[in-house]
Amino acid sequence: xxxxxxxxxxxxxxxxxxxxxxxxxxxxxxxxxxxxxxxxxxxxxxxxxxxxxxxxxxxxxxxxxxxxxxxxxxxxxxxxxxxxxxxxxxxxxxxxxxxxxxxxxxxxxxxxxxxxxxxxxxxxxxxxxxxxxxxxxxxxxxxxxxxxxxxxxxxxxxxxxxxxxxxxxxxxxxxxxxxxxxxxxxxxxxxxxxxxxxxxxxxxxxxxxxxxxxxxxxxxxxxxxxxxxxxxxxxxxxxxxxxxxxxxxxxxxxxxxxxxxxxxxxxxxxxxxxxxxxxxxxxxxxxxxxxxx
Amino acid sequence: xxxxxxxxxxxxxxxxxxxxxxxxxxxxxxxxxxxxxxxxxxxxxxxxxxxxxxxxxxxxxxxxxxxxxxxxxxxxxxxxxxxxxxxxxxxxxxxxxxxxxxxxxxxxxxxxxxxxxxxxxxxxxxxxxxxxxxxxxxxxxxxxxxxxxxxxxxxxxxxxxxxxxxxxxxxxxxxxxxxxxxxxxxxxxxxxxxxxxxxxxxxxxxxxxxxxxxxxxxxxxxxxxxxxxxxxxxxxxxxxxxxxxxxxxxxxxxxxxxxxxxxxxxxxxxxxxxxxxxxxxxxxxxxxxxxxxxxxxxxxxxxxxxxxxxxxxxxxxxxxxxxx
Amino acid sequence: xxxxxxxxxxxxxxxxxxxxxxxxxxxxxxxxxxxxxxxxxxxxxxxxxxxxxxxxxxxxxxxxxxxxxxxxxxxxxxxxxxxxxxxxxxxxxxxxxxxxxxxxxxxxxxxxxxxxxxxxxxxxxxxxxxxxxxxxxxxxxxxxxxxxxxxxxxxxxxxxxxxxxxxxxxxxxxxxxxxxxxxxxxxxxxxxxxxxxxxxxxxxxxxxxxxxxxxxxxxxxxxxxxxxxxxxxxxxxxxxxxxx
Numbered sequence: 001x002x003x004x005x006x007x008x009x010x011x012x013x014x015x016x017x018x019x020x021x022x023x024x025x026x027x028x029x030x031x032x033x034x035x036x037x038x039x040x041x042x043x044x045x046x047x048x049x050x051x052x053x054x055x056x057x058x059x060x061x062x063x064x065x066x067x068x069x070x071x072x073x074x075x076x077x078x079x080x081x082x083x084x085x086x087x088x089x090x091x092x093x094x095x096x097x098x099x100x101x102x103x104x105x106x107x108x109x110x111x112x113x114x115x116x117x118x119x120x121x122x123x124x125x126x127x128x129x130x131x132x133x134x135x136x137x138x139x140x141x142x143x144x145x146x147x148x149x150x151x152x153x154x155x156x157x158x159x160x161x162x163x164x165x166x167x168x169x170x171x172x173x174x175x176x177x178x179x180x181x182x183x184x185x186x187x188x189x190x191x192x193x194x195x196x197x198x199x200x201x202x203x204x205x206x207x208x209x210x211x212x213x214x215x216x217x218x219x220x221x222x223x224x225x226x227x228x229x230x231x232x233x234x235x236x237x238x239x240x241x242x243x244x245x246x247x248x249x250x251x252x253x254x255x256x257x258x259x260x261x262x263x264x265x266x267x268x269x270x271x272x273x274x275x276x277x278x279x280x281x282x283x284x285x286x287x288x289x290x291x292x293x
Numbered sequence: 294x295x296x297x298x299x300x301x302x303x304x305x306x307x308x309x310x311x312x313x314x315x316x317x318x319x320x321x322x323x324x325x326x327x328x329x330x331x332x333x334x335x336x337x338x339x340x341x342x343x344x345x346x347x348x349x350x351x352x353x354x355x356x357x358x359x360x361x362x363x364x365x366x367x368x369x370x371x372x373x374x375x376x377x378x379x380x381x382x383x384x385x386x387x388x389x390x391x392x393x394x395x396x397x398x399x400x401x402x403x404x405x406x407x408x409x410x411x412x413x414x415x416x417x418x419x420x421x422x423x424x425x426x427x428x429x430x431x432x433x434x435x436x437x438x439x440x441x442x443x444x445x446x447x448x449x450x451x452x453x454x455x456x457x458x459x460x461x462x463x464x465x466x467x468x469x470x471x472x473x474x475x476x477x478x479x480x481x482x483x484x485x486x487x488x489x490x491x492x493x494x495x496x497x498x499x500x501x502x503x504x505x506x507x508x509x510x511x512x513x514x515x516x517x518x519x520x521x522x523x524x525x526x527x528x529x530x531x532x533x534x535x536x537x538x539x540x541x542x543x544x545x546x547x548x549x550x551x552x553x554x555x556x557x558x559x560x561x562x563x564x565x566x567x568x569x570x571x572x573x574x575x576x577x578x579x580x581x582x583x584x585x586x587x588x589x590x591x592x593x594x595x596x597x598x599x600x601x602x603x604x605x606x607x608x609x610x611x612x613x614x615x616x617x
Numbered sequence: 618x619x620x621x622x623x624x625x626x627x628x629x630x631x632x633x634x635x636x637x638x639x640x641x642x643x644x645x646x647x648x649x650x651x652x653x654x655x656x657x658x659x660x661x662x663x664x665x666x667x668x669x670x671x672x673x674x675x676x677x678x679x680x681x682x683x684x685x686x687x688x689x690x691x692x693x694x695x696x697x698x699x700x701x702x703x704x705x706x707x708x709x710x711x712x713x714x715x716x717x718x719x720x721x722x723x724x725x726x727x728x729x730x731x732x733x734x735x736x737x738x739x740x741x742x743x744x745x746x747x748x749x750x751x752x753x754x755x756x757x758x759x760x761x762x763x764x765x766x767x768x769x770x771x772x773x774x775x776x777x778x779x780x781x782x783x784x785x786x787x788x789x790x791x792x793x794x795x796x797x798x799x800x801x802x803x804x805x806x807x808x809x810x811x812x813x814x815x816x817x818x819x820x821x822x823x824x825x826x827x828x829x830x831x832x833x834x835x836x837x838x839x840x841x842x843x844x845x846x847x848x849x850x851x852x853x854x855x856x857x858x859x860x861x
Contacts, residue, residue, distance in 0.1 A: 038404045089583055096351055099404045100538065101582045107531070107575030111568050222527065226415065229408055268419050271412035278409050279397050468722050475719045478708040485670060485702075487694040487724025487773060 002259070009138050014248075014255035016144045019151040020209060021247035025228040025235075026158065027202030029243045032232060033175035034195035035091060041082070041102040042203050042228060043221030044109030045075060049204025050216045051113055057124050064124055065150060068208030072201045079200025083193045091192070106221070113218035123215035143212040150209065155244070162240065171195060175238055223267050230274040233281075249273075301462055301545075308455055315444035325443040327560060329515065332450035333508055335552030336457040338536035340504035343461055344497045345534070346543035347470060349477030350399065351407045354414030355533050357394070358387035358502040360421060360525035362509025367434050367519045368427070376440075376514040380507045387506025388499045395498040399491065411527075418525035433520030436513065446515050453511060454549075457504050462545060464500075473497055477543075505533075528571070535574045539581060541590030550589050619681055621646040621777050621808045622667070622698070627676035629662055629832075636662040638832040639676070644777070649799070649809045651823035651840065653816070655853055659832040660812045661703055664779050668700035669693040680777070695726035697776035701783065703812075705762045707754035707769075714750040716765055717741055717772045724773035736772055744768040744798060760791040767798065778802065780811040784818055796822060820844060828852065 024046070031039045052074070053067035062070065082105065090097040131142040162168035174181040174191050182188050210216065210224070227250060234249050235242025254269050311328070318324055337359070345351050362383035369379040398409045421428050428434065464470045475483040476490045484490050513519050523529070532555065540551020559570040585591045620643040629637040637659045644650055652660050665671040667678055669690035677686045685693055690700075699720075708716050717740050721733035729736050741747045744764045749757065754765060763783055770778055780799070784792050796818050803809055813819035820826070820840040828836035828843060830852040836843050843849055 038408060086579065086583065093586070094403070096349070096403045096407065097582055097586070099407060100351065100534075101579060103531075103534075104575045104578035104582065107571055107578065111572035111575060114568055115572065222415070226408075226412055230412075262423060265419060265423055268416045271416040271419075274412045275398065275409045275416075278401055278405050471715070471719060472723060474711065475708055478710060479706050481670060481690075482702070482706045482708070483719065483723075485668060485690045485694060485700060486720035486769060487691050487726070488719065489691050489723075 010255050010259065011252070012135075012138055012140065013144070014252040016140070016148040017255065018244075018248040018251035019148040019155075020206070020213070021227065021231055021251050022155055022244050023151040023202065023209065024206035024224060025231040025243050025247060026155065026240075027199035027206070028225075028228045029232045029235070029240055030171070030195050030202070031199035033238050033240060034171060035087075035098075035192050036095065037087070037091065037098045037102070038095075038229075039102050039196075039199060040099060040225070041105035041109065042199070043225035044106040045079070045200050045203040045221075046207040046210070046224055047113060047216065047218060047221035048109055049075060049207025050211045050220075051117060051122070051207075051218075052204070053208040053211050054117075054122055054124060063126060064208055064211050065146065067211075068150070068205050071204040071208050075204035076197040076201040078197075078204075080193050080197040082200065083196035087196060088189065088192070110218050110221070117218065119217055119219075121215040121217050124211045126212070129212070147209045147212055154205070159241075167191075167194060172240070175240070223270075226274060227267075227270045230270045230277065233274060233277045304455070304458065308451070311451055312448065315447050319444060322443050325447045327557070329443070329446045329450040330560075331553055331556040332447075332454040333512060334532065334536060334556045335549050336450075336453040337505050337508050337533050338540065338548030338552040338555075339454070339457040339461050340501040340508075341533040342537045342543065342548045343464060343473075343501045344494070345537055346547070347464065347473040347477065348494055348497045349543075350403065350494060350498075351534065352410040352498075353407055353527070353530050353534060354394075354410035354412075354417075355502075355505055356525050356527065356529040357414050357417040358391060358505040359509040359512070359529055360417065360519075360521065361390055362387045362506030363513040363519050363524040364421070364428060364434075364509075365506070366510030366513045367436055370436055370514070371434070376510070380510045383510030384503035384507035387509065388503040391499050391502030392495065395495050395502075396491075399494040399498060410530075414525070414530050415527060418521055418527070421521040421525050428521055429519075430521070433518055433523075436517040436519065438517055440514060440517060446511075449511065453504075453508060454552075458545075458549065460500070460504070464497075465545060469493065469496065528568075531571075535578060537588075539574065539577055539588050541588030542586070544587065544590045547588050547590040554589070619646075620644055621681065622810075623677075623679040624663075624667070625677040625679065627663070627666060627678060628674045629659070629666055629671060630674040635832050637666065637673075640829070640832075640834050641676075642827060642834060642837065644808060644810060646776075646808050647803075647806060648824040649803055649811065649822050651819040651826040652810055652812045652829065653814070653819060653826060654829035654835075658829040658852075660829050661781055662832075663829065664700050664781055664810075664812065667693075667779060668698065670700075691723070694720075694724040694773055694775075697726060697728070697774070698779065699724065699770040699773045699775040699777070700779040701766045701770050701781050703781040703785070705759075705766045707757065707762055707765050709755040710753055712751050713741065713746055713754055713757070713765060714738070716754050717768050720769045721772040726773070728774040733772075736774075740768040740771045743771065743801070745794075759786055760788075760794075763787065763795065764798070767802075771802070775807060777808045777810070780809060782812055782814065784813055784815045792818065816844075 028039055028042050031037060049071050052071055053064050056062035056067040056070060057064060086101060086105070087098060090101050128142045132139045133142055133145060162172055170181070170186045170191050171194065173186060174188050178188055231246035231250050232243060235246030250270060250273065253273065254266055257269050258266055314328060315325060341352070341355055365383040365386045366376055366379040369382065370376045394413055398406055398413070401409055422430055425431065472483065472488045472493050475488055476493060480490050509524060536551035536555045537548045539554065540549065541547025555574070558573065562570045562573065581588055587594065622644040624640055624642050627637055627640045640663060654660055662671065666673045669688050669692065672687050677684055679685065680696060680698060685696065708719065714737055717737035718733055721729065721736040725736065738747070741750055744767055746761065746764055746768055749761065757765060767783060784795055787795060792815065799809065799811070799822055811819065823840050826838065826840050826843045827834060828849050835848045835852060836846050
């Protein structure tokens with residue numbers, strides 16, 4: 001079980017998972033960074049993104065990857081509206097209020113989905129779902145490779161956009177210091193809408209990608225949401241590049257832990273890491289390394 | 294030490310009325326069941342509110358205490374104990390666990406504490422599901438069938454609810470309650486004025502966990518069956534959050550109102566979809582946070598505005614023009 | 618005579634920033650000590666270290682004979698040292714009376730000769746807030762909030778009171794009233810250290826003045842002496858043009 005071959009195979013799987021985890025958590029990180037709000041509706045939009053992908057697949061035979069890209073603008077709009085209509089009104093109150101509001105949104109989304117699609121597991125089977133590729137002597141499922149490549153691609157574009165567009169810079173500025181951002185003329189409320197839209201869009205995007213790898217039902221967003229939190233805490237709460245680090249840590253920890261414990265206990269790793277990380281290192285791994293982000 | 298006892302006036306009359314039900318309608322099992330389950334939710338909501346409302350620490354993980362209480366009773370009962378003797382023990386086990394979890398996590402600021410509790414709650418559920426030799430795992434545990442009558446459960450449930458209300462009222466009027474209120478509004482300032490915030494938070498947490506644990510034990514006796522996915526479920530945890538919030542976070546009667554409405558509506562809507570009630574509560578929660586953070590009690594209170602009413606989570610902070 | 622408060626090499630670093638550097642001083646019981654210095658000099662940080670809401674990076678804080686370095690703020694409050702905040706923080710939804718009740722009930726460390734409620738009423742009387750007792754603190758004016766902040770501190774029956782810019786933002790009438798209040802507090806025998814920018818007031822009130830700049834203690838003496846020291850003038854105004 002602990003052969004070199006096996007360990008490397010686990011490592012590759014972990015790497016591929018890390019890519020997915022990073023894309024999944026990025027939306028959460030952006031919303032937290034800009035608005036300092038813990039977005040509990042992330043799970044709902046993750047799930048809804050998956051279900052919309054199902055709809056596209058069933059109605060128009062749209063491949064889930066394409067469905068993911070369709071979801072980006074659609075859910076950006078949804079997120080924008082949710083921010084303008086709901087979130088904006090409670091942001092000025094205690095932080096717990098926005099957390100609870102978004103929790104309410106999650107509840108609504110989850111139960112709407114239950115009402116529309118029922119509680120059974122759904123899955124999307126494409127022509128390549130069961131195929132695998134041989135890469136350096138390891139058999140890797142095609143779906144995992146595609147998800148990884150797409151995730152990496154989208155994150156690179158995002159990274160570029162954050163660095164080189166006005167919006168990106170305004171976003172990063174607001175993350176670093178909202179007051180200063182206001183003072184230099186950034187409309188932080190508008191940026192918040194953008195952030196929330198982006199965050200929602202990425203949640204749905206990740207949800208679409210997830211359909212290639214897992215079956216899903218209206219309850220399935222919760223575990224992924226918690227993992228996303230673990231990742232952003234590990235990476236440093238206001239540290240956007242840190243998300244990749246956090247994603248890698250969690251993915252590797254989970255993948256290697258399964259060698260020692262039951263598979264059904266795997267999620268406990270994320271939860272344990274979350275609680276420990278929150279208590280011990282609120283600044284994330286960056287804090288341990290002495291960085292000041 | 295501060296708030297008047299006037300708010301407790303309706304309690305004895307209401308209690309007497311409710312207690313008479315099993316004697317007036319001894320054969321109406323549906324009503325007795327409805328009553329029991331409502332009282333159970335009310336008791337738990339009141340308990341949750343001690344930490345969530347008075348101290349302001351919103352926990353999404355109370356199912357851990359409920360489940361531990363339920364399993365404590367279940368296992369002791371299977372070992373031959375009379376179930377009634379197990380209830381205090383169920384409470385203690387839950388309380389002990391709450392200390393283990395609470396001491397580290399209550400140091401976290403509000404929203405982070407909430408996220409941590411989601412993690413803890415879910416981790417407990419998965420752990421319990423996997424400890425199948427003890428908990429019966431995915432099949433659950435079947436319990437002895439010699440149980441008292443529904444009327445007995447109704448009355449004991451009522452006692453639990455009244456007991457919880459009495460405890461909450463006592464806390465609220467005590468120095469301890471004042472300290473909780475102060476630390477909710479401004480923890481650093483309270484600490485600087487001598488309030489031992491860490492101690493008080495943990496006391497509130499442990500006290501409420503005890504009550505919830507005992508309720509879990511009672512529930513296990515009633516259902517004669519325990520399963521990790523029911524007693525440790527996230528839905529169980531969020532029910533308490535919803536009860537207190539919809540009823541009125543931080544108020545005395547809020548969780549009572551919330552608990553009654555929660556269960557009655559759930560029971561009524563059960564016929565259309567199994568979790569439709571959660572959809573309704575989600576919408577209610579959003580509306581409450583946007584418009585009346587003090588919940589239904591606040592809506593009622595609009596006709597009798599009192600400066601003593603504590604704020605809900607949506608109330609804006611004050612202080613020389615600051616945002617928080 | 619044992620000093621009421623002793624600081625020994627107190628240093629506070631935040632990452633790369635030295636907010637307080639190696640500050641040593643002794644405060645005798647009774648009397649008013651002024652603590653002045655330009656913005657960012659580390660005065661409030663020093664108060665926070667003394668009061669226990671921050672731990673010093675190095676150094677010791679001693680109250681009387683007892684070392685209190687690293688004690689929590691609630692323990693220090695109960696011991697008898699109370700710090701007010703620069704930005705006043707009343708408990709918004711508690712009444713003015715309840716605001717005073719909290720420190721009386723929790724922070725007085727057994728020093729109260731009567732029940733906390735009586736103490737709360739007394740301090741409100743002393744600070745002139747008695748007519749506003751039943752009003753929620755959120756509706757108070759700034760001047761009233763400042764007085765409430767002081768009232769709350771007094772309700773802990775402190776032996777040492779650290780006032781952080783109690784005069785900031787007050788108009789001349791309110792300032793006069795506040796200065797009078799500080800004098801009456803001194804008359805009760807409470808040792809006072811006050812951070813202030815209102816120079817006239819702090820020089821008039823203080824028996825002794827300490828000056829902090831860039832986290833270091835740069836002057837210590839009578840108000841009349843300290844105000845003319847070149848280091849102090851330089852700290853506030855910089856060097857004269859053409860010097861060096």
